[in-house]
Amino acid sequence: MDREQQVSATPPDLKARATSKAAGIPGVKHVIAVASGKGGVGKSTTSCNLALGFAALGLKTGILDADIYGPSQQKLFGLRGKPRQLGPRMLEPLERFGVKVMSIGFLVEEDSAMIWRGPMVISAITQMLREVAWDDLDILVVDLPPGTGDAQLTMAQQAPLAGAIIVSTPQDIALIDARRGIAMFQKVSIPILGLIENMSSFCCPTCNHVTPIFGHGGARTEAERRGIPYLGEIPLDMQIRKTSDEGRPIVAIEPDGVHAKHYVSIAREVWTAIVTGAAHRPPPRIVIE
Template identity: 50%
Template structure:
């Protein structure tokens, strides 16, 4: 029988698949002749990984005793760009962005947020696409849903599937176009963000509109963002626009935590054949170019689209599916990347126009 010190040393060298690094000194052991009780303390949530990790530990330790694993997490507030004051009720803001529309950014945002909640975090979604808000429909809210108002000033965000949601869709009707110029749009975004009574969130996911315009620059200059996620598809034109998104975040010193490649392969609904109809490994080449991680690759799936349109995202409607497992993996990798991100505080640069 190995000593506790030997077991501890083995556990510390075990590789965390969510970040590719050894776990290190994050283990606590309590043992007797019949049982080994292990507690893993992480800086990100990983509840859904418990069963597979417990099996992996049993195999690694070759223990004859019963092995029981508990995973604990403590999520801290992480560094943001500049000296921007934190947002009340929110530890970490994560922007989910794309260079162009139609790449599945909103679908990725909603399923990623729900996956993070299933991992054990307190999560919110802000729909920052003022012109085309979609999170209300994707999260299954009834038409006409409105947030409650506290003290004639603060919105109480409606909840669905345990996630707090705020969207322009709750303040307009589906037949009312938002015909606003840039300053009005950015003003509305800041009002919705700062006047929503977010309740003790570990992560607030902001579903960004496509592009690198007014809303993106307002976010970079005025909102304390801990990191960003770039959603792209493998074809060249989408990757070209995704590069612009990464470059923008780099210039304003918001770390890019990773790339999600959406519509990576088409899966035939009749025979199950996989075909890379939009190209192959485009997200991987983009991630390598900018030295960031590919958080995950998602298929072009009819089920993802149908469930999102029905207000029952696939993470909650088919939690045991392969696609839901991919979203769970992306959520854990995102949390692990942010937790290991040791960026210092930055001074916000002045954003101007140039001819280059």
């Protein structure tokens, strides 16, 4: 390997992705991704309640569940049934609580295993992006699967992302993977809208004692270290878990509650960053060819 090859650390195909401009999605003004480096940090619940937070601000909102192997938005929204077909290649998303929802979970049996290779995953995500009648949306929230694989790169290529939100718990093990997610979006030149610390503490409903079960403040420290926005923390609450399992998301059923106010506040901050162009953009990558 010569010296020039050693200096260029970005693969040629990744550089092409970073400089390409994805075509817009008909009827959708802004698209954001909600991601995490690892599973189990509450990313899908956060995506669901953030979408409802945008709707609470009066925005026309949709959510796309891009987790092909483990879709959950149909459960979180309490939706059943299949999307209605509009013409030969167009589907109508289901809707609840004022949010339009599309998930592979509507199209397969709940206990079916999606034994798909990368190309099939890419094809499914592309179809759910472009062959769904989203109509007139102010914002489309994309709930990405954990990791930094095909689904994430497909979104970077196929959707004009306004930015990405990273969800993490305060634990070091979760933050390690969150860093990978941040690095992946930076490599493909997607702005980072901010970092959310989920399950930041637990308040006992009996004595009101606050316990940082998974630690506290790790995501804030990481955001400050990297110079990206810290969007806030969501406390751990068994009510969120219970209502999510029942398809009754907390922002929809308790709009005046503490947790709903957290989500709506984050949604407002994210929307302001999008419309003002204040999203954190990574510094330009200098590659010597």
